[in-house]
Amino acid sequence: MIETKQGLLESLLEQAITNARDTNKKQFISMTKEIDSVEPLYFFESAKDIKMDRTFWTSTSDQFYLVGVGSAFKIRANTDRFQVTEEQWRKILSEAIIHNPFNAPGTGMVAMGGMSFDPKKEKTNLWCNFDDSEFIIPQFILTKNKSNQFLTINVQVTKTDHPVQLAKALQQSVERLLKSSGKLPNGATIKARKEIEPEQWKNVVQLATDEIKQSKAEKIVLAREMRLKLSKEAEITAILSNFITSQTNSYIFAFEHGDDCFVGATPERLVKLENRQLLSTCLAGTAPRGKTSSEDERISKDLLHDSKNREEHDFVVEMIKKAIKDYCTDIQIPNEPVIYPLKNLQHLFTPVRATLQNGYSIFDIIKQLHPTPALGGVPRETSLTFIREHEQLDRGWYGAPIGWLDGNQNGEFAVAIRSGLIQGDEASLFAGCGVVKDSDPEAEYEETTIKFLPMLSVLGG
Structure with missing residues (x-):
């Protein structure tokens, strides 16, 4: 005891x-x-x-x-x-x-x-x-x-x-x-999966590219849903255990509200605050991992030099810099991104460090940052309006700020991606991608398919 x-x-x-x-x-x-x-x-x-x-x-x-x-x-x-x-x-x-x-x-x-x-x-x-x-x-x-x-x-x-x-x-x-038994429960497996209106989603991607080509927006992020049927009621502890083993560079979370649980492993920090020292990260631009080390290195190099992904990443860097400049001093941002590897995916990554001025809190920063261009788009209000009117999905907490704060002004928030809503023996998974003027609906569909992998893998599928 x-x-x-x-x-x-x-x-x-x-x-x-x-x-x-x-x-x-x-x-x-x-x-x-x-x-x-x-x-x-x-x-x-x-x-x-x-x-x-x-x-x-x-x-x-x-x-x-x-x-x-x-x-x-x-x-x-x-x-x-x-x-x-x-x-x-x-x-x-x-x-x-x-x-x-x-x-x-x-x-x-x-x-x-x-x-x-x-x-x-x-x-x-x-x-x-x-x-x-x-x-x-x-x-x-x-x-x-x-x-x-x-x-x-x-x-x-x-x-x-x-x-x-x-x-x-x-x-x-x-x-x-x-008091612990020293044992963790066995997880469920996936019995069936259903993609929610994939062809209609591709049509919305095409509509977004048309809007962008008409200079109504620069980027619009669109998300879609996959619904799963599980072999039994999901064991949240087993899902978290699988995430801890497989997603070592991520924030792993679960928020249980009654019979539902929002769970995931997101690599995207929104903001961390400790002793007034602020850290935010730009994580935009995605590619799969290679099957061999040489293939992985080649994919990394292609990602670093891919104009679509670099443009998407630069949107986020500039937005974060602009969002925090009135609240922080000593802002430090590297000139070039690096590769951030995960088990299934790799991303372009740029850290942003600064000192939060007295009189401001972590909520002031969250309000300025959410949603980042990686989850909403550019310009913010234009892209949000498009998402609100055309996206079939109710995102709920997906893509939104989640995290914690304590009474000593420390805290950390992440962007809730690579996630799913567990409801007994069913689950909804979510994945999105950034649409720009040169986006191809089929390629964007394949990118979201890759982004479902972290959740699918921990659910046994």
């Missing part, structure tokens, strides 16, 4: 209950304790036993994990979502009783969540369990930061709660989460 300082927890709860009585309002408390090593996937799997929604985030190359269980509070915003979310987050932090003696990013009170790609797009039943903006402060959070691990308990108390009883109940939940 891992000790969580129940005496301290009881003391904090007693203080919170007293505050709740004095103010006649709920009181939030957050307590963080350093713990012995726990396997994050086992912690995630154990959460099924206490029947709470689960949230998972890892940057495996950084040896960083966040696993959230349950919900102590949900921040929802359907209008002015960046501003409203930040205002609610700041209010919670200012009023909470927080015990966190550690400076490690991802410790203390943490919110995990995401947003829809386009709140103006008509919503379908596919995404009925996901709001346009929803951030969860989990009741229990496991944080792994390289060799150190932490457990955080978040809870809202009322004036009628009893500190000893509540502390005991929280401790019992912690013990169940930390």
Whole structure:
């Protein structure tokens, strides 16, 4: 058993209950304790036993994990979502009783969540369990930061709660989460797959190229859907385990909302903030991996010199530079991209580093960056209008900002690509591509087919 300082927890709860009585309002408390090593996937799997929604985030190359269980509070915003979310987050932090003696990013009170790609797009039943903006402060959070691990308990108390009883109940939940069988479930396999109206999608690609040739836009990103039938109800832990093994340069995530779970492994960072140091990355321009090292090298060289992909990449570089210039100082951008290899794909990659000025937050940057030209297009509003009117797909959280932030102004958000929405024994997968004036509908279709591979592979197909 891992000790969580129940005496301290009881003391904090007693203080919170007293505050709740004095103010006649709920009181939030957050307590963080350093713990012995726990396997994050086992912690995630154990959460099924206490029947709470689960949230998972890892940057495996950084040896960083966040696993959230349950919900102590949900921040929802359907209008002015960046501003409203930040205002609610700041209010919670200012009023909470927080015990966190550690400076490690991802410790203390943490919110995990995401947003829809386009709140103006008509919503379908596919995404009925996901709001346009929803951030969860989990009741229990496991944080792994390289060799150190932490457990955080978040809870809202009322004036009628009893500190000893509540502390005991929280401790019992912690013990169940930390108790592992040492086994992970077996995953499902794919029984059938259906591409949603591929010929109509190609026609929309052609329509987009016609718009671009008429100088109505420079680039329009179009996405499509593949629907799967699985051999049994999907095991999210098995999917995450497969991703961790196969997608070592990606952000691996899962956001469980009721019976649905949005899961994926995206290589595309939107923004990372740590000690006011900002890192964003341009990841646009895609090619498959070669079957041999010589073929792989040839494909890499072709990608670096391909005019269509370089044009697509340059759009993103210039957009990010323009988006952050009024919020940051000391902006550093390399002159040329490099190749960013993944298991199934390789991309053109350019990092952007800067220092965030005082008075601004990670939400200010997200608002400026989303959607990047890699997911929306150029100009932004023109391309979004085209997508809204012509794309058959309700993207939901696909292609949108997902991530986390803590109470010490650290956080990281990625762009939710290479992803799927799991619904029991069915799943919807999503993939997109950037359409420019020389785009060929059949070639763009093949590019999206390649981009389905990461999700297909972890689902056993």
